Amino acid sequence: MPAAVALLAPSTLVLVLFVLYPLGKAVVLGQQRCNVQGRNCVSNGWDQYVDTFMSAEFQHALWVTVKFALITVPLGLVFGVGLAVLADKHLRGISVFRAIFSSTVATSVAVSSLMWLFLLQPEVGALSNVGWLSDLFPVVKSPGLLRDPGTALTSVAMSSVWASLGFTFILVTAGLQGIPAELYEAAAIDGATGTRRFRHVTLPMLGPTLLFVLIVLTTRAFQTYGEIDLLTSGGPKPHDSTMTLTYLTYGQESIIRGNAGLQAATAVLLFVVLLGLSLLQLRGIGKRVHYGGK
């Protein structure tokens, strides 16, 4: 027993110091109002959480965030699985493609966002100034995909999907390689076509991987900040079309950016929403996932 305690102590200490303590502080801060320094805080009552949750700004940001997740998570899954299945072949040079497909994992959010900015910036952007494209879709040139309230969120979501593709690709590729070849052989002998083999062998066997990717992609979608900050700053104004919860909490164009108490409240509420969502995914889908074995 003492040995166990000693062995657990280092990670417990790190967890308590860098996760639990700050979390506790944030929860307390979320019901306070502070001065400009974030100091001399006085309690404003726990109903500050309720009010914050019900406020127009939070509700709008929550809805934007949900929309963002609804775009990025399914697309990220479909593209990631699609690419992984395509690259799961024993061909000459396939590793080159695997390297290309997984390369976005080594690209920082800042770099990938700036790349998309160079493509989409309406005045000088590479994509925005392709003549036939802007003739076909005038919005690309004026006001620009990132400036039109109707397309801004989707455009940011695309850059996010692209940036997280490498991560999904690597995980799904690993999952695919864990599926025993006998299963495919047995299915083929039973006369299953490629589509049926994918539906009845590949997908069920990928279950645990997909569940993991689903939860991580959802969490990432809810925590997206860099793309928003660099591409739209929560705009286009006045619609705040990309004002996500994280941008409302940390962003420079947020109305509460100088208010530590309210910032903590929105951050804690984001935590609660994410916790609920993850539990939901685990309970709701987790039971249907086939973990193999006996």
Place this chain on the structure above:
Amino acid sequence: MNRRFAFTMLAGVLVAASCSSSDSILESGNETPTTAASPTTVAASPGTDDTDAPPSSDATTIAPTTSTTPPPDPGLCPVDALENADGPVEVLFWHGLNGATNDGIEYLAAEYNASQSKVKVRLEPQGSYDSTIDKYVQTSQASRPDLVMFPEYMVQQTVDSDSVIPIQSCIEAAGFDTSAFRQATLKAYATAGVQWAMPFNVSNPVLYFNRRMFEKAGLDPDAPPQSLQELREYSQAIVDSGAASYGIAIDSGTDSGGGWFLEQWFANAGELYADNDNGRTAPATKVLYDGPVGVELLTFLQQMVQDGLAYYVGGNATGQDNFLKLADQTAPAAMTIGTSAAMGTVFDALDGGLIPGITNEDVGIGPLPGPSGTPTALVGGAALYVVADHGDETTAAAWDFITYLVSAQSQSEWAVQTGYVPIRADALSLEPVASTYTDDPRFRVAYDQLIGSPDEPALQGPILGPQREVRVVTALAVADIFEGGDVQTALTDAAARANALIADYNAYN
């Protein structure tokens, strides 16, 4: 937790999310709206859980909340302490400069370090003003830099932070002569009679325009528009002649068209932006921009957009979208408004051949066209604050570096490298700025409109506690107006939100 419970929970979240009747987040937790909250009831119990706040310096006792504040104690700033130091004293300096302006400060700091052996300045660039502020606020007093640069919209917050030594203490302790200074630059960083910071990098908005497009439209590139009416006439001529698709590119960025320029235009019209003399005699309690002057100004700009004379580039998230509209290959604008501090970076980019078809010489600089037709400017840019409680020697060393940065010679070099305005008259006779101002009058425009500004409260500009957030609110209104929203409604709503922000700020500071 079973699945049914989980789904119930999700349903609850979604139902809550669909509720539309909700208040502003600023009112969260308040029994009554903030606008009605009494500052005294909240401020009555401060500091109870203040565990990591540093012991405040004596500066706390002189926080000016009324116009009868006693002058700061020169003893706060022991300028002679450097003489007793053994070995070089290090001064850590946080600034928010980038591009050509970052090169400029690195050059000056290196020159200073090489020129003497008592002080060694270490620069830590923070990338932007906002990053500097955010990091400063989140850092304990001991871990803060010894010297920090804050932009003009941070005066009230820095005063309320009780974390800096009013520079007036140093000026008085050292007997430092400020008579050669442009007094407006000093006044911009003073409130209630106390000088809080030393102006250093002073800029103001100017008109950038394409000289060749002016010529094509039959306009004189050496006589750019000075009034808003002229701006419209010039834009009309440019569009009619086909010299460019639009007259001017405008934006709704917080530190440009959506906030800072509004403050400049109000000053130009001789109008106060906030009460209590723009917050200079006592902390402001409300904004005044929703009156006839604001409505007239924004209706005029809205009309320019609707008539196709101005192109609205949005919230300018990159800070360069308005400039890039001038470089647009298919539908360019001929003019835009930007800070004079961007001149160095713009000219560097053009010299580097980054923009096809436009050279450095093609760019003209004119004064900011304003309601009055006579160019004026508020002091923009940033100033230097000495951080308190960092030891006598460090304070003295920081002060020594400040005196170097604001010396006539440094200001002369700085102005040429960056496009910032020299803060003192005697810098103008020194090289390199002397010949630059003669050879390239573009650099002189920002200086001239600053010294042409009358000395009155409206032209000292507003200082508001939550000035950053107020600019966010006005930027939303401006964006709404540029997209065709009702001007009076937008401004009234924005003023109400700004006043709520100010009341909230005043209640806790």
